[in-house]
């Protein structure tokens with residue numbers, strides 16, 4: 044049995060910066076991440092990638108290096124390749140490394156498990172060759188691989204980033220099929236006006252990417268709708284409507300993306316309440332300004348607490364660490380508040396551009412309310428029409444459709460169908476997503492073999508005996 | 512009058528009874544709670560089971576047998592009406608044993624019961640080698656099993672879906688997302704829901720699972736039921752590794768192996784625990800060693816609806832004539848009986864089953 | 878089973894090691910991400926779904942979608958969460974295969 048003052052799940056910017064800040068305050072920290080290298084999604088495998096691919100990845104990547112190097116601290120025990128599958132009594136965390144299960148108990152727990160790409164159910168999205176734009180980025184960062192003969196489809200800053208990275212590497216996409224319209228952008232400008240200027244840095248980054256794309260000559264279609272991916276055994280083409288007519292572009296890979304949403308599996312598995320955030324069009328966990336949840340020992344930071352981007356994630360990680368250090372008596376209340384003050388100012392600046400981005404790049408409507416035949420649950424192959432049918436026989440919430448038609452019961456446990464099911468049911472029943480609710484998430488949050496699980500039975504016995 | 516019957520609770524018990532009443536030409540309104548309420552019907556193990564039931568009350572064993580015998584026609588009719596196949600298999604089921612002593616002890620009890628049932632208790636004892644011929648994946652620690660030929664299993668979620676669909680098709684009204692707060696009777700029954708909806712009916716059946724603890728006393732019932740937690744595991748989809756279900760594991764039609772269940776007295780707490788999961792995994796691997804490599808993809812805790820002696824309660828209210836309490840632990844096994852025979856009892860027809868031993872008076876004596 | 882790769886690899890001088898997929902030998906970069914290396918080698922589909930027998934390849938590359946499931950030593954695992962090791966013997970998960978055949 045292991046113990047620590049703080050157990051952190053997730054070694055992305057939020058988890059890494061929290062681990063370091065807590066360690067600096069004198070707390071012992073166990074940092075768990077299923078990846079073999081620290082970095083999280085944005086800074087994936089940063090130590091290796093920065094050496095060989097810095098030119099393609101862009102300057103931001105270097106911030107990640109700093110965060111990873113800061114993990115070298117006597118108080119931090121980073122367990123790599125550790126997949127967390129269950130949390131119990133709020134701070135006892137069970138995980139598996141290389142086929143062996145163990146658990147560690149913290150005085151406090153920080154959940155920093157980041158974001159997921161928003162599910163984008165369009166016809167053909169389950170075909171081999173259809174991937175997320177994030178996946179293409181991971182291939183590049185982690186493996187130095189570039190997707191050739193690809194079309195990018197959807198919307199949002201990450202779509203542009205991936206496109207730009209592909210251009211820099213000399214494998215530009217065949218086309219960029221964008222679902223937002225000029226009207227969306229105009230509406231966002233009108234709504235925010237000069238207010239968004241506060242977030243100028245992020246917006247400038249976006250504009251930079253756009254001009255990069257323009258000069259590379261990638262074909263762009265905006266206001267695209269009726270997106271469908273074609274192919275029998277593998278992607279062969281993408282079809283969509285744009286510029287007033289049906290378009291077809293042949294390609295062997297389609298990279299889909301329309302924003303990221305908080306990955307709420309871990310927090311939900313211990314019953315942290317969530318609420319619907321209309322602007323992010325997703326559920327976010329309830330927490331106070333320190334990231335503390337309804338369970339007093341459990342905190343949450345980074346994109347898993349609501350999307351804010353990498354820099355905001357690092358800041359919220361630090362803020363949570365300060366609160367935890369204060370809670371455990373490592374620093375005084377006054378020290379905590381003083382240290383948090385500048386962080387909150389930075390955070391406000393980081394978040395200033397978010398509402399603008401959310402309005403300018405709304406999720407693709409065709410994927411929020413897919414046609415009846417479209418598969419929405421990849422694992423159990425449940426269609427949008429099935430969900431609408433279950434609504435007719437009385438399903439008001441996703442737990443009822445799960446019982447009736449199995450969506451959310453497969454190995455991904457609803458990660459890529461949950462939001463769609465909520466939206467479909469809400470629309471069919473004339474309820475809000477908030478009132479419709481979400482799947483009840485149960486352990487394991489990642490699969491674990493029965494053998495690994497059984498191996499824990501003895502450790503649990505031992506722990507009981509020592510406790511007696 | 513809105514309906515002949517108002518049924519409180521749309522779990523497997525309430526829907527089975529509603530279905531049977533509709534088929535008798537009664538009008539029915541079912542009121543069912545919200546997405547988050549405790550629902551044993553969604554968290555159970557799916558056995559349609561006879562062995563080990565009613566060891567101290569042969570009438571219960573017999574009632575289960577009556578239901579099990581009516582199940583095939585019941586499931587055929589549901590499929591015919593709705594197109595949903597509830598996956599009924601009745602090829603027998605096992606009670607596995609890891610020691611000669613427990614096996615001998617169980618056989619002794621079964622023999623006593625069999626005598627009371629006039630010999631209608633078809634089971635056989637399989638030694639390890641015989642068992643291995645039936646179940647090649649069985650582990651060396653299993654010394655033998657009792658194979659009971661009346662046992663089987665079904666898909667409880669499909670059953671629930673088929674019932675929900677067919678009750679509507681037969682003209683039943685189902686009000687979802689509504690919780691009955693109070694029941695009053697002035698000539699007819701008036702049910703008030705938390706959202707202000709009211710339902711009127713000539714008679715009312717309380718089949719609200721654990722919800723009966725709150726409503727029961729106001730309707731003249733003792734409703735002495737309590738929750739008991741059962742944790743259940745399910746693996747990824749696997750190739751066929753077992754041929755018959757048991758109290759330890761069963762392979763569902765989609766391929767996943769379901770492993771259950773703990774028996775824990777923890778009140779209204781339906782969370783899963785590491786200890787519970789690890790213990791279940793251990794037993795499952797002892798029984799079927801190949802399961803060691805299988806991935807667990809889901810687990811859940813669900814609350815059994817238990818009376819003090821574990822038997823069903825079928826009670827007519829004396830305080831509120833026309834109100835009935837129908838609740839049981841084995842609602843899947845008894846679904847066919849509830850659909851076929853309980854309506855006769857509610858309607859007091861000459862064919863009504865004798866359910867005397869299941870009334871609440873038995874608890875007053877104890 | 879082997880289709881042309883849609884991935885271009887940036888050179889990094891890693892050692893190539895032998896792994897087998899569904900009985901065929903492949904040379905993959907040691908220590909590389911298994912799913913990525915398989916894709917780059919043109920291996921696919923990784924699996925057939927147990928529900929309809931549809932072909933699947935990696936979708937998210939971050940351990941969330943479970944479309945990259947493969948069987949290694951009798952255990953079904955996410956290829957995108959594993960590294961290439963010499964001699965890995967990989968196959969398609971059996972349940973899906975059975976229904977596909």
Ligand SMILES: Cc1cc2nc3c(=O)[nH]c(=O)nc-3n(C[C@H](O)[C@H](O)[C@H](O)COP(=O)(O)OP(=O)(O)OC[C@H]3O[C@@H](n4cnc5c(N)ncnc54)[C@H](O)[C@@H]3O)c2cc1C
Pocket residue numbers: 052053054055056057058075076077078082083084085086125126127128155156157158159160177178180201204303344345346347352353354356488489939
């Ligand atoms: C695929 C993808 C690519 C992205 N790329 C960019 C980008 O290039 N630029 C950008 O600005 N933003 C990007 N984002 C947005 C990104 O969410 C944030 O920028 C930033 O990474 C958030 O940091 P975080 O610390 O909150 O979470 P993350 O960086 O996502 O870190 C979370 C960590 O938790 C770990 N984890 C999750 N669940 C478990 C578990 N059960 N057990 C163990 N470990 C677990 C994960 O392995 C991960 O390392 C991307 C998001 C995604 C999903």
Ligand SMILES: Cc1cc2nc3c(=O)[nH]c(=O)nc-3n(C[C@H](O)[C@H](O)[C@H](O)COP(=O)(O)OP(=O)(O)OC[C@H]3O[C@@H](n4cnc5c(N)ncnc54)[C@H](O)[C@@H]3O)c2cc1C
Pocket residue numbers: 519520521522523524525542543544545548549550551552553554555556557558559560689690691692718719720721722723726740741742743771772813814815816838839840841842843844845
């Ligand atoms: C782990 C486990 C394993 C089991 N295994 C088996 C098995 O293998 N075989 C078998 O036969 N049985 C099994 N059972 C038992 C079986 O699941 C139950 O007997 C059966 O589901 C009970 O059904 P119910 O309709 O009475 O209760 P529930 O399913 O709990 O339904 C009650 C319904 O009433 C509603 N409700 C409650 N209060 C109100 C109110 N005030 N107003 C309106 N609606 C209300 C709720 O919303 C709920 O939907 C198992 C149970 C558990 C927990």
Ligand code: FES
Pocket residue numbers: 912934935936937938939940941942943944945946955956957958
């Ligand atoms: S590709 Fe999604 S889990 Fe591996």
